[in-house]
Amino acid sequence: MSVLHKEVRLSPRTPERELGIRTRRAFLTLGVGAVAGYGAWRWLQTRPQEGSIPEPFRGMLRFNERLERDFFSEHKLARSFPANRVQPIRTNGLLGLSGDFDPRQWQLNINQGPGAVKAVTLDEIRTLPRIEQTTQLNCIEGWSVVIHWTGARFSDFCAKFAPGALQRRCVGMETPGQEYYVGLDMRSALQSQTLLCYEMNGAPLAIENGAPLRLGIPTKYGIKNIKRIGTITYTDQRPADYWAEEGYDWYAGL
Numbered sequence: 001m002s003v004l005h006k007e008v009r010l011s012p013r014t015p016e017r018e019l020g021i022r023t024r025r026a027f028l029t030l031g032v033g034a035v036a037g038y039g040a041w042r043w044l045q046t047r048p049q050e051g052s053i054p055e056p057f058r059g060m061l062r063f064n065e066r067l068e069r070d071f072f073s074e075h076k077l078a079r080s081f082p083a084n085r086v087q088p089i090r091t092n093g094l095l096g097l098s099g100d101f102d103p104r105q106w107q108l109n110i111n112q113g114p115g116a117v118k119a120v121t122l123d124e125i126r127t128l129p130r131i132e133q134t135t136q137l138n139c140i141e142g143w144s145v146v147i148h149w150t151g152a153r154f155s156d157f158c159a160k161f162a163p164g165a166l167q168r169r170c171v172g173m174e175t176p177g178q179e180y181y182v183g184l185d186m187r188s189a190l191q192s193q194t195l196l197c198y199e200m201n202g203a204p205l206a207i208e209n210g211a212p213l214r215l216g217i218p219t220k221y222g223i224k225n226i227k228r229i230g231t232i233t234y235t236d237q238r239p240a241d242y243w244a245e246e247g248y249d250w251y252a253g254l
Contacts, residue, residue: 074191078218078254081134085146089200091208092139095242096175096228103212106176110162111233120161122198122212128152128160131195135218137225138254140243149216151197155190165234166190172239173215176230183239183250184217184224193218196229221252 108125110118131153138144158166165171171189174181188194195216198205205211210227217224223243233239244250 074187078135078193081136081146083134083148086134086148086201087145089147089206089209090143090145093222093227094208096177096180096226097208097210098179099177101176101207101228103207106212106230108213108229109231111231112162112165118161124161125152125157125196125213126198128156133193133195133218135193135216137216137218137222139222140248140252147216148201149195149197150199150202151195151213151216153192154194154196154215155192157196158190162232162234168234169236170234170239172233172235173226173229174231174233175226175228178230180226180242181240182215182224182226183241183244184220185251188217188219188253191217191219219254221254223248224252 106122108120108122110120112118129152130150132148132150134146134148136144136146166186169186170183171186172181172183193216197210197214197216198212200209205214210229213229214227215225215229238250241250243252
């Protein structure tokens with residue numbers, strides 16, 4: 001029996017045909033990715049929320065915080081810069097600075113416990129050792145600026161005006177009208193570069209930059225560098241924090 005062989009000729013893969021094949025593959029890949037992305041988004045919508053963001057994202061922030069805490073050291077300093085690197089002050093973040101305000105009438109209230117409130121004036125803070133440093137203010141939005149800061153170490157302030165609070169785990173600060181507030185871990189607050197500042201770039205603080213007293217803490221993002229501090233509260237519980245309530249990292253370490 002003879003077997004007939006029939007020659008089969010395949011059409012050549014022309015550029016047009018190759019483009020069609022690749023287009024179909026790309027379309028299928030994008031389709032699968034879109035379905036997977038939509039499924040992940042729907043899954044996130046069903047997760048419980050903490051601080052206005054889904055728990056999986058909050059869990060990642062907690063993981064990052066653990067890493068930052070493990071690597072943090074009171075002896076590890078933020079980078080210092082020479083005087084010729086100082087830049088013009090950038091005004092940003094006016095929360096807590098609204099309304100009529102007279103710096104001459106200002107005083108700092110210290111909450112040390114139920115019914116234990118102590119008022120401190122700017123002149124009293126100025127009696128503490130005067131510290132000057134040139135460090136970088138890093139905004140969480142991605143920009144940074146080198147500033148020459150002048151003020152008192154927060155650790156010196158605590159030692160003189162609230163020595164019993166040094167063993168607390170956290171400290172909260174808020175503006176006089178409680179419009180803006182931050183929470184800090186005490187280890188970071190007591191680090192030697194954390195200052196209660198009354199001058200920036202060699203001049204007294206301007207109203208828009210937090211006069212008469214603001215925080216300068218170069219180991220944290222700018223959202224923690226609260227302006228116009230009105231009240232300080234020492235606590236063992238994590239204090240409220242404005243931007244953490246909006247979904248940002250509470251620790252906000254660099």
